[in-house]
Amino acid sequence: MMKQELTVKSLDGPVHPDWCPGCGDFGVLKSLKEALVQLEIRSHEVMIVSGIGCSSNLPGFIRTYGVHSLHGRSLPVATGIALANHALHVIAVGGDGDGFGIGSGHFLHTMRRNLNLTYIVMDNEIYGLTTGQASPTSQEGHKTKSTPRGNVEKPLQPLALALTMGATYVARGFSAEPKDLTKLIADAIAHRGFSLIDVFSPCVTFNKLNTYAWFKERVYKLEEEGHDTGDMDAALQKSFEFGDKIPIGLLYREERPIYDDSEPILQQGPLVDQPLGIDKETFDAILAETM
């Protein structure tokens, strides 16, 4: 039982995903499993944390540790877990509403921290689970149940935001490009620091605008354009490209000290392995401070 075969099948969760047939999230799940197999990470060393949404159901469909938390709170929960046990590979997953709407504050500040976390957003430009309202990445003019006359808010650009806030690995995937996506995820997990992969993952049921066809017409691969992933300015420029041409692939990568490096407590190994309590000497010294 302890011995684990590293196959995609061995990572199957207890239930078959209940996503609509054709949902982009299937591709993300598959690529994630393949990335874990490629990296030869044992499934018990992985913790996947999600919020609430169709995409956030993912942890139930993969055999690792998982927390299916609250809408918008995957990153702080993941932060707590990563701080408590930095020996785990902590991966946060969720939707565009979850991460860029209700969770947007955490998104910003988690990036400032450069914790060793991987964050995969299944970005379908819509609220799927609640049956189709505008999300922060919905395009201007998009008619949804909450914006019947068309969305009037400027869509949020997650990659630009990530670059602005100091994320050290910033990429965009497309669930219809599984090979590239697998590589992006594998590299992100291997990356030391905070990595964001914003994945176009079409909602076939409620987003009739940003369909597979719509994306296929527009996406192009940064790799093939000789994009320099160490050039912040170039990355910033690319991060705003969202029209007839939309880049996918790795935009930017940088090595920076991670949070753990500057936290002396974490130099002594995972918090979860450290002894509990306080010795008498230190205790008495502390009390003496007050006398």
Added chain:
Amino acid sequence: MMKQELTVKSLDGPVHPDWCPGCGDFGVLKSLKEALVQLEIRSHEVMIVSGIGCSSNLPGFIRTYGVHSLHGRSLPVATGIALANHALHVIAVGGDGDGFGIGSGHFLHTMRRNLNLTYIVMDNEIYGLTTGQASPTSQEGHKTKSTPRGNVEKPLQPLALALTMGATYVARGFSAEPKDLTKLIADAIAHRGFSLIDVFSPCVTFNKLNTYAWFKERVYKLEEEGHDTGDMDAALQKSFEFGDKIPIGLLYREERPIYDDSEPILQQGPLVDQPLGIDKETFDAILAETM
């Protein structure tokens, strides 16, 4: 009583500000009053909304309408007021912790909306009212009560964030440059759309790092450098400058339709002036939909 003299004095609040002598916020208050006088706005047409913090005490020190709301919530409260009565000049004010920490999610999304709001942040790179903890704009290495070994998180760049999120007027002021600040505020209020002014407003009591002297050594005026306020790329570049040289002045300005323009309901005048209820015909038609 109805006749209003437009003087700075006539805008005095009931109490003298209880800020520490020398606090940067005095300068912001003064410039704000002067901007209102310059613009000849009558004080009853102004609504100033704040969160909680030293800086957020400002509405109590000026004779206009004001709401001193909750920590982090000035922007949504201001949004509600602006939607309800777009004839008012709605100005949100507060601190860096209030706006960029606990309120950061609202900050992002309010900018996407391009409502006709002015947002003045008294940015002292510290939590003042709670006696000196790291704020989102605290610099790396800054030793505060909550970061006794030095802050390890990358500081948030408010101007970069604002540009990324579609703010249409993005500026930085310094409370020790009152004339420039007054002009920035006056222009921001006159601007049609969302305007952000991030103001360096030193906390003389708890921030011993980012002092007046520290800023004076570093700030330079964009105006004097021939900066093109219509050039987004240039603005973005400037927005990240935060070291030996720090730009102040207007970074970027753009005319874009504001939220009201796309909301048919608001074409009929302020919501607060519109009739209540529903006529029988429409009512019956709606009921008929369900039969």
Added chain:
Amino acid sequence: MARTAGRLGLHVFTYNSYQSLIRGGHTWLKLRISEDKVDNHGDRLNVLIALNQDSIERHAPEVEPGGSIIFNSAKLSCDSSLVREGVTLLPLPIPELTKDMGRLLPVMQNTVTLGALLHLIGFDVEITKALLSDTFRHKGPQIIEQNTNVLGAGHEYAAGQAQPLKGLDWNFTHKRRPLVNGNQMIALGAVAAGCKLFSAYPMSPATSILHWLAAHSEKVGMLVKQAEDELAVVNIAIGAGHAGVRAMCATSGGGFALMTEAIGMAAMLETPVVIVNVMRGGPSTGLPTKTEQGDLNQAFGASQGDYPRMIVAPQNALDCYNTTVEAFNIAEKYQLPVIVLSDLLLAEHRSTIDPEAISADVPIDRGEWATELTPQNSQQGRFRRYALTDSGVSPRARPGAPGLMHVSGTDDHDETGVLISDEHTNTAIRRKMHEKRMKKMDAVLRDLPAPELEGPADAEVTLVGWGSTWSVLQEAAAKLTADGLKTNQLQFKYLYPFHTKEAQQILGACKRAIVVENNYTGQFERHLRAESGVTIADHIRRYDGEPIEPTWLVERVRAVVAGEPEDLQVTEAEAREMGYHYVRLYQKDKTRPGKVERLEGGEWGEPVWNVEIIGRAELEPQGNLVIGRDTGSILAWQPREAGIEAAQ
């Protein structure tokens, strides 16, 4: 179907069971039709329309003698062992019936069965045809024709195969009645009350208020704003309320939790706002598509400190309309937040209402306003926004009004709004200002009608409920009374402030009261005790996600009256349900529970159910599932042969 009945002048109630996922799961719809007003879906089944095998297996046994089961015989079968005596089967060979009608969409299966149903219950098929024509008008005559043909085919076939059900003798008044759910009524109530701004973040089961208002926004002149989260939502509504418009927001429990801090703010700013919490199964994300009355504790405990507010729970769809109107009036008259506690049962289940009972012309009371500065309403030239008055209400000023400038703050403050925590905390002003705010609670209470007993005054049993369960309790009480146990009902709508004296009086005079509610801990029972000191010993609670149903309730009441202790053991039906869950997980859909046996189960440490698992096709035994009767735990899977997946 529901609308057909509506057009025939009958009353209808529908109950829709679905899951928190977009596709699949076990979903069903119950429809109840009656000549009298019905406000719940009942719990007896006369006709079952099964769209998949699962539905047959699960619901066939529920059909009452004299009833019928309709299904597509091309895909499904119904084992006669599943049905009770006197139930007729009506298998429809759907592909055959419709083979000449072109390529059908899968949903048209339903239209065929609907045709058959119309025959069984003796409805006029032409009315439904007209309805289909209305519905598909925008799709063109071809689609209309196809639909009506398909409907006709089902109707005709059924007419050839089966008799209409006995005992159904409709009196068709042909009076048209709106068929609405509680969410629509809250939305429409807000429109009528003059709400001009609605803010929301989607959350089941409140979302349809957003959808409905967004769709009607222009027509009714209401600005509808989806925001980034519930924190923004409630603060936007409060901002708008502060600026002088009527504003509302709606959410469910989790979103409400995020709103609590701002609710306290509204009370402190003395700003009106209406907050709708459409409750669903908790705790936490819980059961997103199931019903519960589980947020009373949360509504009452929202935000820190003591502050004035009203909490009200509407009782049926129509009451949702009136309650919403009243909520706005109380909110503005007393300048405080009003929390409307609806639930999924009300929100999503449609019923007919009498058009006379609902009117666009509703009372609107906007409370006290100052329009200019006077010596009386000012101090040293400054508006006394928070004047310490006898009633606790201080006239508001609309921001923008000349001369009345003031600051409203969440720190405690003096009459003009100057913070008393800032300059020099002033305990004297604090005390009087706090008392002033709280005084409003007495005034609000005086505005609210007290609860009243419904049913026979000399009843043996009084059913005590709150909010959405009103009609279920009413029906149960009527049944019990008809069966010889005189039962009446006391339903609470106004939860805070609370009619303490009336509750004490009425309940003090009752012979035997039983509190009935849709949650585990008895939140209302506790609330009642807290507010009135009245302790009611008996209760009936349901907390499995399903609403309380009249027949179920009648049985429970009888058990309580008979002094039978509550039995929390897993029932046979529940063991079967657990079996379904297990085989679905581990044996896909190849098997299903068969015989269920009760064993003493000494070796398991508790009595157990032994659930036989049989093949779906051949009905051959595959193994046994051992389920603890006390704990509900799956204690073991004992495969008949090693074939089916290994033991735990």
Added chain:
Amino acid sequence: MARTAGRLGLHVFTYNSYQSLIRGGHTWLKLRISEDKVDNHGDRLNVLIALNQDSIERHAPEVEPGGSIIFNSAKLSCDSSLVREGVTLLPLPIPELTKDMGRLLPVMQNTVTLGALLHLIGFDVEITKALLSDTFRHKGPQIIEQNTNVLGAGHEYAAGQAQPLKGLDWNFTHKRRPLVNGNQMIALGAVAAGCKLFSAYPMSPATSILHWLAAHSEKVGMLVKQAEDELAVVNIAIGAGHAGVRAMCATSGGGFALMTEAIGMAAMLETPVVIVNVMRGGPSTGLPTKTEQGDLNQAFGASQGDYPRMIVAPQNALDCYNTTVEAFNIAEKYQLPVIVLSDLLLAEHRSTIDPEAISADVPIDRGEWATELTPQNSQQGRFRRYALTDSGVSPRARPGAPGLMHVSGTDDHDETGVLISDEHTNTAIRRKMHEKRMKKMDAVLRDLPAPELEGPADAEVTLVGWGSTWSVLQEAAAKLTADGLKTNQLQFKYLYPFHTKEAQQILGACKRAIVVENNYTGQFERHLRAESGVTIADHIRRYDGEPIEPTWLVERVRAVVAGEPEDLQVTEAEAREMGYHYVRLYQKDKTRPGKVERLEGGEWGEPVWNVEIIGRAELEPQGNLVIGRDTGSILAWQPREAGIEAAQ
């Protein structure tokens, strides 16, 4: 001073009144010294050290006969009309006394007065000198010398001018005792309990826990993380708890409101977490620097639905230590959130504790854990993280442990964690899983000691309190008993789960109970009724931001016992307070309240106080302020001459 007394072996309690602003305002510190343990600041004044004119005016009348008032005669004066008979004045000519000691910092004024105080109360000035040396060691010998000289000067001068107070006959044991506040004790308790992660967002009065732990982080091996808001804070703590470390967070009411959704999550995930809410005056931002016991409703009503949790309110600084340790043990043993309700009174006010009473060696119970997959703890090869057990507790697995992979979700789920709301909502599994979670409440209750009567068993009066008021009630009860009214006390620490039976028994046997609490609506009184059905007719409540004080309480108890109705009218002292506020706002500091007269005030619609306002310098009358005795409203300002600002 407090530390001097501590080093002399005396017990000390300090109470610090300050405002929610950084500078200025009316701030004062009360210090109480005794040979016996003191846990509250009392409310009698023996010595007043006034640092400004305001303090003299406000507090001079409070000094008891036999006491003394110390002030800087170079800047302040004390009108003899302000003091009671038998009180001596000790004016210190500070500039003169210190003129040879170099340039003094303004705070050194205090050191002079401290020297004088030491003489008055008969303390050894050398001990304080040693303390000053310790304190200023890092500033160098010059500063030390300056300080000790200044202290000496005050001491000497006083010795020449006044006798030490009578009746003070200290027994100096010279036993050193830690002088601590509740926040430090919560922090230290967390350290001892093995908390490894503390997350926080600053909020008064909880902030000092963050400061203390941040400063001690490395020394005690705890990771301390300030996050972007309270939503992040609580979710970080829960994440850490889920990963297997003990984690805590701390906040006050407003921040707690933002945490509520996640508290329900912790219960659903069955993840331990300790959440400290240090209460302050509400509602909303309220009185940020004043005390209140106002968040019991909020703590109880946190989050939607029913879920298991514990709520506990520590009773003094030492109890903060033990309570925190216990909170971690309950949280882990039962896998649920524990809410610790402390308050500003406990949090910020320092008292001496006996060093023997506190030990680093505390019990640690980490609950049940699975370490490997077994047939018993698994189902089809999957860990049954949420096994339906008799006790309600299911063994946890530490993420990272081989073989025990599972998903913890906030949707309701089966034993292995599979969502039952997702695949097919399963009412049977839901019911048993919900019951399993809630079962833990009974088990927690069994672990907690029941409340016990303290004081004479045959008392006429029982004071009922909760949390931080313990010692105040105790002292009041002792005083009342000593004065002939036998009084005992029942203090509740464990609020949920609740000792219903014990409360019924004890209170049922009491002759006359009075609930005493620091809030407006009587949140505990209501909670007690809700949980136990016990209604207590009498109560004493304070809600002006100040803590309940023993003498104040004694008087109130006497009034209650005498059947005097509660009088909510503005008192004379309060009218004066209001006057101070008014003149500060509109007449800067040039005037102050003088004579206060009670008028029937027919023309005002209510009886009024007529507060004469006089010049601060010449004491000449400037006008009258009319204050409603019922409402507390400033009804009019009647200037003596048109000079001082115009009427309202």
